[in-house]
Amino acid sequence: MTQTEIFEYIQADALLSASLWVNIALAGLSILAFVYMGRNVEDPRAQLIFVATLMVPLVSISSYTGLVSGLTVSFLEMPAGHALAGAGTGPNGGVFTPWGRYLTWALSTPMILIALGLLAGTNMSKLFTAVVADIGMCVTGLAAALTTSSYLLRWVWYGISCAFFVVVLYILLAEWAEDAEVAGTADIFNTLKVLTVVLWLGYPIFWALGAEGIAVLDVAVTSWAYSGMDVIAKYLFAFLLLRWVVNNESTVAAMASGLGSASRGG
Numbered sequence: 001m002t003q004t005e006i007f008e009y010i011q012a013d014a015l016l017s018a019s020l021w022v023n024i025a026l027a028g029l030s031i032l033a034f035v036y037m038g039r040n041v042e043d044p045r046a047q048l049i050f051v052a053t054l055m056v057p058l059v060s061i062s063s064y065t066g067l068v069s070g071l072t073v074s075f076l077e078m079p080a081g082h083a084l085a086g087a088g089t090g091p092n093g094g095v096f097t098p099w100g101r102y103l104t105w106a107l108s109t110p111m112i113l114i115a116l117g118l119l120a121g122t123n124m125s126k127l128f129t130a131v132v133a134d135i136g137m138c139v140t141g142l143a144a145a146l147t148t149s150s151y152l153l154r155w156v157w158y159g160i161s162c163a164f165f166v167v168v169l170y171i172l173l174a175e176w177a178e179d180a181e182v183a184g185t186a187d188i189f190n191t192l193k194v195l196t197v198v199l200w201l202g203y204p205i206f207w208a209l210g211a212e213g214i215a216v217l218d219v220a221v222t223s224w225a226y227s228g229m230d231v232i233a234k235y236l237f238a239f240l241l242l243r244w245v246v247n248n249e250s251t252v253a254a255m256a257s258g259l260g261s262a263s264r265g266g
């Protein structure tokens with residue numbers, strides 16, 4: 001299928017194309033709102049949290065533009081054993097695979113973790129571990145979606161991705177929760193931690209149920225599931241975090257952090 005054909009395929013499916021365009025619109029509005037909210041932030045650590053958080057809708061608008069244009073979508077023929085082998089809606093039974101999602105998660109989710117880690121007063125080892133494991137999770141998730149030689153190996157990739165995910169969850173739930181107590185940011189950290197953990201767990205569940213996995217959900221429904229989770233996991237998450245940082249800049253400036261002071265001479 002050519003890129004133009006993929007673009008036209010997406011536009012012809014109103015439910016599917018709406019799930020992508022809605023996120024482009026919301027990401028655009030979020031970028032404008034966050035730049036405005038951050039206009040007077042002066043503390044370096046608060047600024048760093050702002051920049052990391054602002055990257056989330058910036059990566060998102062790029063990601064969805066790639067999907068909606070057909071650039072980062074392929075119709076893949078599934079291996080024997082997959083529910084849609086030979087039964088996809090594309091040519092030769094190809095299955096709609098928006099692989100650009102998994103690729104761009106490797107850029108957006110580390111930003112979410114950097115912002116959360118800074119808020120919790122993480123040290124460098126934990127921040128590095130969380131970010132590297134998270135990138136591993138996204139890239140192996142991409143491999144799971146793109147593997148067409150063996151149905152079993154798709155799930156092996158899925159398992160590897162889940163192993164990386166466990167590392168991320170451990171740091172969020174155990175390490176950073178404790179660090180945030182010391183840093184004096186436990187209230188906001190715990191709210192964002194729960195929001196993050198609950199929503200992030202939805203991604204592997206919908207991957208497994210959607211067209212890439214056991215295919216009990218169709219392509220447009222799966223796309224809406226991801227788009228809906230994205231709205232909360234990215235834009236609402238970022239808004240809550242940034243609003244808190246703006247209102248508590250002095251707490252951020254004075255907090256105990258495993259990375260040391262963010263200001264010069266501190």
Ligand code: RET
Pocket residue numbers: 102105108109137138140141142144157158161162165200201203204207230233234
């Ligand atoms: C995959 C499939 C393989 C197993 C696991 C996954 C986890 C994905 C997650 C994605 C989070 C994305 C977010 C995006 C917002 O920008 C790759 C679906 C564990 C947790 C929050």
